[in-house]
Amino acid sequence: MLHLRLISPEDRTDKVLAQLDGTTGVTNVVLLRAAARTPPGDVIMCDVAREAANEVLDELRRFGLSTEGSIAGEQVDLVLSDAAERAKEEAPGEGDDAVVWEDLARKVDNDCKLTWAFMVFLAIATQIAGIGVLVDSPILIVGAMVLGPEFGAVAAICFGMLFGRGLLIARAAMTLVTGFAIAIAITFACALVSGVLGWIDPDMLVGNAEVEFIVKPDRWSFIVALLAGVAGVLSITAGKSSALVGVFISVTTVPAAGYAAVALALGQWGEVAGSAAQLAVNITGMIIAGVATLFVQRLFWTRYHLPLPAQRPPGE
Known part of the structure; x- marks a missing residue:
């Protein structure tokens, strides 16, 4: 899976959270209000199945997080979580076959x-x-x-x-x-x-x-x-x-x-x-x-x- 750390402008955080909550392959969503200083905003963290990563990143860019906030990601080698396993099962395809184009x-x-x-x-x-x-x-x-x-x-x-x-x-x-x-x-x-x-x-x-x-x-x-x-x-x-x-x-x-x-x-x-x-x-x-x-x-x-x-x- 991929672990994403997002910095979202405060006026967009609720919409970003709604997007993540309704997206297949996303789990372990965490919100830290007003935790980011440069750039200022809310910090959102989540885990995303590789199979769903391209669509999730596209949506986050459309919300302007890549220009007015931040999108950072890293590969997670170990996740002990039933929720994460369900997210990977719900996402189509296999993670090893997925290409994260960004x-x-x-x-x-x-x-x-x-x-x-x-x-x-x-x-x-x-x-x-x-x-x-x-x-x-x-x-x-x-x-x-x-x-x-x-x-x-x-x-x-x-x-x-x-x-x-x-x-x-x-x-x-x-x-x-x-x-x-x-x-x-x-x-x-x-x-x-x-x-x-x-x-x-x-x-x-x-x-x-x-x-x-x-x-x-x-x-x-x-x-x-x-x-x-x-x-x-x-x-x-x-x-x-x-x-x-x-x-x-x-x-x-x-x-x-x-x-x-x-x-x-x-x-x-x-x-x-x-x-x-x-x-x-x-x-x-x-x-x-x-x-x-x-x-x-x-x-x-x-x-x-x-x-x-x-x-x-x-x-x-």
Whole structure:
């Protein structure tokens, strides 16, 4: 369930309470009169089944609580309450299948920011992948896959495309392009230095059977990217973060970037082209599948729109 903490202007509190009391999936409603100071107003707390959260949040926004008050929510992992169990049973669908769109919007918005942490993780992952390519080590390749942070930006692009949020798409795309460009540049520079020191040479890219799939994208690469895109979006919307590890290991984005960097440093242009194609195939496949998955989830949940009382804020 979700726990909501609301600050309501005093002249709207009774209408908000009536709305909550008459809404399926809402329970444990608490009122603290004049308890809020900034912004001033009454504090209302309640628990909401995830299946009903979108409709409840829409109604609260219509009452103006997001502009003249406050709406805060958090996931509740443990609720020992018969009333809460009844609320979850009355709400249609299953909580794990429900998508709280406001929560998802904030997640993808945060995950697509070009932060120092994002760049450092991606740069380290790409360097590990580059080393894995040179020493023909699948274990290092898998480790680099797990470390890569790029799926958050991919999910943001999917969300932005579904809801027509051009700025979000542009910011996420810039994060991906800039992040991979910096990661490849750093790995390229390290490979150049290693070449000057005599640590690596072009022969190390010959006969690396364990990792040569990275520069040979095919239909299976695209199919795996599609499946990973579906699984990745579902793991985010359902809050199953453990499933993201499987997504990271399935796609070949970071290994392709690492391979491209070392191949570029060693002047192996055919491998550079193959790596770039692999990177493009994986990102494209994940975006296509991610948009489709979000579209299906949105379409599915519109069938379960909850009947809400007809009260509206004054003037509507």
